[in-house]
Amino acid sequence: MSVLYRNLVRPVLFLQDSESIHNRTLRMLAFAAHHKSLRALTKAIYGASEKPLEVFRLKFPNPVGLAAGMDKFAAALPIWECLGFGFTELGGVTWHTQPGNEKPRMFRAIPDRALINRMGFNNPGAEAMARTLAEWKGSGNWPKHPVGVNLGKSKTTPLEKAAEDYANSFRALRDYADFFVVNVSSPNTPNLRQLQEKAALDEILVALQQINTAPKKPILVKIAPDLSFEAIDEILDLATQRQLAGIVATNTTIARPQSSDQKVQSIYAQTGGLSGAPLRERSTEIIRHIHKQTAGKLPIIGVGGIFTAADAREKLEAGASLLQIYTSLVYEGPAIVKTIVAGLR
Numbered sequence: 100m101s102v103l104y105r106n107l108v109r110p111v112l113f114l115q116d117s118e119s120i121h122n123r124t125l126r127m128l129a130f131a132a133h134h135k136s137l138r139a140l141t142k143a144i145y146g147a148s149e150k151p152l153e154v155f156r157l158k159f160p161n162p163v164g165l166a167a168g169m170d171k172f173a174a175a176l177p178i179w180e181c182l183g184f185g186f187t188e189l190g191g192v193t194w195h196t197q198p199g200n201e202k203p204r205m206f207r208a209i210p211d212r213a214l215i216n217r218m219g220f221n222n223p224g225a226e227a228m229a230r231t232l233a234e235w236k237g238s239g240n241w242p243k244h245p246v247g248v249n250l251g252k253s254k255t256t257p258l259e260k261a262a263e264d265y266a267n268s269f270r271a272l273r274d275y276a277d278f279f280v281v282n283v284s285s286p287n288t289p290n291l292r293q294l295q296e297k298a299a300l301d302e303i304l305v306a307l308q309q310i311n312t313a314p315k316k317p318i319l320v321k322i323a324p325d326l327s328f329e330a331i332d333e334i335l336d337l338a339t340q341r342q343l344a345g346i347v348a349t350n351t352t353i354a355r356p357q358s359s360d361q362k363v364q365s366i367y368a369q370t371g372g373l374s375g376a377p378l379r380e381r382s383t384e385i386i387r388h389i390h391k392q393t394a395g396k397l398p399i400i401g402v403g404g405i406f407t408a409a410d411a412r413e414k415l416e417a418g419a420s421l422l423q424i425y426t427s428l429v430y431e432g433p434a435i436v437k438t439i440v441a442g443l444r
């Protein structure tokens with residue numbers, strides 16, 4: 100199936116601009132998500148085998164989840180489990196509706212199996228997202244696997260008011276999702292990554308935990324691969340104090356690999372975060388570091404450059420409990436989850 104996708108479908112899709120094809124695919128998946136027969140067909144073709152596990156008191160049918168950024172509007176929510184995913188992370192969502200950065204803002208470096216994006220949190224805003232999630236709940240088609248929401252900061256909110264911005268989104272969405280990810284690591288909102296600094300992050304986590312009343316929702320922090328181990332250790336200091344459920348490692352990187360290919364070089368000159376194969380090693384290194392520093396006690400969602408079962412196993416062996424993919428879904432097509440999960444058994 101992946102061979103068919105790679106040799107027949109992908110070349111046609113890749114003739115089009117990266118974001119246009121993303122939007123078209125999402126519309127198709129959203130259509131399928133609304134129709135029982137199409138959901139059943141998708142599941143029959145792409146559904147993954149069970150490899151159940153429990154992490155932060157949630158039950159996952161398998162460890163491979165959809166990474167944040169793919170379904171920012173929750174437009175296709177029920178389809179992701181039909182595509183074999185063991186969990187879905189929706190968003191990034193911000194308190195205010197935002198259009199994101201000017202287009203073009205998503206680029207493919209095909210020979211390197213990488214993407215660069217500077218989307219800048221284009222999203223409907225937390226309240227609109229809550230309404231969409233309420234509709235999915237009401238439809239009876241809510242997925243059986245855990246659903247998380249990735250929270251970002253609105254561009255117009257100054258850094259000093261960040262805690263309030265995250266708290267507003269969390270309050271609006273708290274009842275709908277099973278877990279939340281505080282995203283302080285996107286390179287595409289000016290200065291956002293300064294919120295990874297201990298005092299600033301602490302303020303956000305305090306604000307969230309204050310309104311995280313029973314039943315308490317697991318709250319994780321997503322970090323950048325560009326942090327030093329010392330900076331990561333500062334974040335880990337907050338884990339116990341602020342009852343973090345885990346760390347998502349990692350977001351995209353602002354670093355660029357070497358390339359002798361001129362086309363790739365021109366893509367790498369674009370501003371934004373790099374994802375995909377070139378991110379794999381650094382992300383695994385960070386997972387290994389967190390696992391060591393926390394003596395394996397803090398759950399880690401490993402994300403960055405997972406294309407194969409071997410890549411997935413590498414991250415699990417480094418200490419990740421759960422995994423996520425984004426870029427490999429674009430490059431390898433919809434059979435990828437099933438293939439990875441089968442390879443993990």
Ligand SMILES: Cc1cc2nc3c(=O)[nH]c(=O)nc-3n(C[C@H](O)[C@H](O)[C@H](O)COP(=O)(O)O)c2cc1C
Nearest residue numbers: 166167168191216349350374375403404424425426
């Ligand atoms: C187009 C695009 C949009 C993304 N948007 C978000 C986002 O809103 N929030 C977030 O935390 N991560 C976002 N990410 C990062 C991914 O969730 C993931 O951490 C990163 O792409 C590395 O995984 P991958 O190599 O499997 O793609 C985005 C990635 C891409 C390519």
